[in-house]
Amino acid sequence: MAGAGPIGGRTKLAGLVGWPVSASRSPLIHNEWLRRAGIDGAYVPLPVQPGRLRTALEGLLAAGFVGVNVTLPHKEEAFRIADTLTDAARACGSVNTLVFGADGRMQGDSTDGHGFLASLRAERVDPAAGPALVLGAGGAARAIVASLLRLGVPVTLTNRTRDRAEALARALGAPAIRVLDWPDRAASLAGQALLVNTTSIGMSGDLATPCPLDQAAPGLVVADIVYVPRVTPLLAHARSRRLRTVEGLGMLLHQAGIGFERWFGVRPLVDDALTALVRADLDRGAS
Numbered sequence: 001m002a003g004a005g006p007i008g009g010r011t012k013l014a015g016l017v018g019w020p021v022s023a024s025r026s027p028l029i030h031n032e033w034l035r036r037a038g039i040d041g042a043y044v045p046l047p048v049q050p051g052r053l054r055t056a057l058e059g060l061l062a063a064g065f066v067g068v069n070v071t072l073p074h075k076e077e078a079f080r081i082a083d084t085l086t087d088a089a090r091a092c093g094s095v096n097t098l099v100f101g102a103d104g105r106m107q108g109d110s111t112d113g114h115g116f117l118a119s120l121r122a123e124r125v126d127p128a129a130g131p132a133l134v135l136g137a138g139g140a141a142r143a144i145v146a147s148l149l150r151l152g153v154p155v156t157l158t159n160r161t162r163d164r165a166e167a168l169a170r171a172l173g174a175p176a177i178r179v180l181d182w183p184d185r186a187a188s189l190a191g192q193a194l195l196v197n198t199t200s201i202g203m204s205g206d207l208a209t210p211c212p213l214d215q216a217a218p219g220l221v222v223a224d225i226v227y228v229p230r231v232t233p234l235l236a237h238a239r240s241r242r243l244r245t246v247e248g249l250g251m252l253l254h255q256a257g258i259g260f261e262r263w264f265g266v267r268p269l270v271d272d273a274l275t276a277l278v279r280a281d282l283d284r285g286a287s
Contacts, residue, residue, distance in 0.1 A: 003030070003031040003032070003033065003034020003035045003037075003039055003041050003042060003043070005040065007042050008040070010040055011040050011041060011042055012039070012040065012041040012042075012066050012263065012264060013041070013042055013043075013044065013063075013064065013065045013066065014030065014041070014042075014043050014044075014065060014066050014067050014068060014069075014259070014263045014264075015027075015043055015044040015045060015046045015060070015065065015068050015069070016043070016044075016045050016046060016068065016069045016070075016071060017046045017048050017053070017056060017057070017060075017068045017069070017070050017071070017074060017078075018046075018047070018048065018070065018071035018072055018073075018074060019047055019048055019049055019050060019072070019073060019074070020047060021045040021046065021047050021071065022045070022047070023204060023228045023285075024045060024071065025227070025228075025249075025252065025278050025281060025282065026043065026045075026069060026252070026256060027043050027044060027045055028277070028278060028281055029252070029253060029256050029274065029278060030043035030256065030260055031043050032274060032277060033257075033260055033264075033266075033268040033274075034264065036268075036269075037264070037266045037268070039264050039266065041263075041264055046060070046068065048074065050073055050074075053074045053077050053078065053081065054077075054081055057078075057081060057098065057106065060100070061100045061104065061106065065100055066099070066100055066263040066264070067097065067098050067099040067100050067259065067262065067263045068097075068098050068100075069096060069097055069098075069256070069259055070095055070096050070097070070098060071096065072138070072139075072200070073138075075094040075095055075096055075138070075139025075140070076093065076094050076095075076138075076139050078094070078095040078096075078098060078108060079093055079094050079095045079108055079139075081106065081108075082095055082098060082106050082107060082108030083105040083106050083107065084105060084106075084107045084108070085107070085108045085109075086107070086108070086109040086110070088109060088110045088111070088113060088114070088143070088146075089108045089109050089110040091110075091113075091146045091150075091172075092110050092112075092113060092139075092142035092143040092145070092146040092147075092172070093139075093142050093168075093171050093172075094110055094112075094138075094139030094140075094142045094143060095108035095109065095110055095139075096109070096110055096111060096112050096139065096140075096143070096255070097109040097110070097111050097258065097259040097262070099259075099262045099263065109258065109259070109262075110139075110142075110143045111143075111255040111256075111258040111259060112139070112140050112143035112144065112251070112255050113143040113144055113146055113147030114147070114254065114255060114258065115250075115251040115252070115253075115254040115255025115256070115258075116143070116144045116147060116196075116223075116225070116251045116254075116255075117147050117151075118250070118251075118254035118255075119223075119246055119248075119250030119251040119253075119254055120221075120223065120246055120250075122250055122254070122270075123244075123246050123250065125194075125221050125223075125244065125246060127147075127148065127151055127153065127194070128151040128152060128153055129193050129194070130153070130192070130193025130194065131153065131154045131155070131156065131191060131192050131193055131194070132148050132153050132154070132155050132156070132192060132193065132194040132195070132196060133155075133156045133157075133158070133180075133185065133188055133189065133192045133194070133195050133196070133211075134148075134155055134156070134157050134158075134196045134198060135158060135159070135185065135195070135196065135197045135198060135199050135201075135210050135211060136159055136197065136198035136199040137157065137159035137161075137164040137165045137167070137168045138198060138199075140198045140225055141157070141159075141168065141198040142168055142171070142172070144196060144198060144225075145157060145168070145172060145177065146172055149172065149174050149176055149177070152176075153176075153194075154176050154178070155174075155176060155177050155178070156177075156178045156179075156180050156188055156192070157169060157177055157178070157179050157180065158179070158180040158181065158182050158184070158185045158188075159182065159199075160182050160199075162179065162181060162182065165179045165180075166179050185211050186211055186212040186213070186214065186215055187215055189211070189213065189215050189216040189217065189220060190215050190216070190217055191217070192216075192217065192220060193217075193219065193220065193221065194220070194221050194223065195211065195213075195216070195220060195221070195222045195223065196223045196224075196225070197210045197211070197222075197223070197224045197225065197226065197232075197234050198225050200226065201226075201234075202224065202226050202232035202233045202234050203226050203228060203232075204228045204229055204285075206233075207233055208233060209232075209233040209234045209237050210234055211234065212237075213237055213238055213241055213243065216238075216241065216243060218242075218243075219244075220238075220243050220244075221243070221244045221245070221246065222234060222235065222238035222243050222244070222245050222246070223245070223246035223248075224245075224246075224247065224248050225248040225251050226248050227247060227248035227249045227251075227252055227282065228282065228285070229282070230247055230248075230249060230279060230282040230283065231247070232248075235247065249275070249278060249279065249282070250275075252278075253270045253274065253275065253278070254270055256268075257270060
């Protein structure tokens with residue numbers, strides 16, 4: 001269903017490209033914004049298998065879509081496919097938002113970093129307060145690390161495959177990034193102000209936690225970009241230790257608004273009503 005009514009020949013179309021996309025709440029968010037604004041538009045999930053991204057994007061462009069969001073596992077390939085890139089996309093080497101121009105060109109942007117910082121600030125967490133440990137080395141990690149570095153935050157990066165973390169550090173070209181072996185992540189928490197999980201560990205159906213918190217400093221803030229489930233095993237573990245937590249839903253909401261404005265020409269509002277709507281949907285899915 002379109003945001004403001006049935007889909008017709010004049011409906012502006014956007015969507016989410018990924019594999020899988022069945023658990024995403026992006027369609028709920030964007031279609032609610034379209035409904036509020038009274039725009040004849042629709043945002044749809046678009047499952048695209050690995051290796052078929054270019055074909056899919058060219059087809060969507062030819063079909064008249066105004067753009068798409070890009071999620072796992074396609075963010076870095078979208079960076080290579082885009083005809084032009086924003087400064088944010090260049091800084092992190094990945095793309096999560098594509099805007100399709102009338103000239104047939106695709107502009108790639110990265111809004112993950114903006115969304116992550118905005119989600120921290122919405123919870124009254126200062127992202128520049130101290131050193132950060134980032135788990136994972138994919139597209140979202142690139143965007144988040146790049147954003148933290150712009151604030152002058154020293155970053156420690158670890159990934160289950162160390163080579164991938166080292167490649168990310170080299171790509172960002174920042175001496176402030178320290179690469180750590182995955183088994184050493186828990187021991188490094190004592191000196192951190194922020195822990196960020198960008199891996200898929202703890203995603204719906206996975207009861208694992210990506211990092212033990214036994215050695216965490218009392219003031220550590222624990223953020224997880226996974227939002228299905230809303231309270232991941234990592235966040236539940238952190239709350240049991242009375243640590244401050246930031247759910248992944250905030251990042252999802254705040255990063256989404258940039259693409260929406262580019263596609264539909266209206267700046268949407270992230271407010272309590274929208275947050276409650278998506279939280280309720282997540283909680284229904286968990287029951």
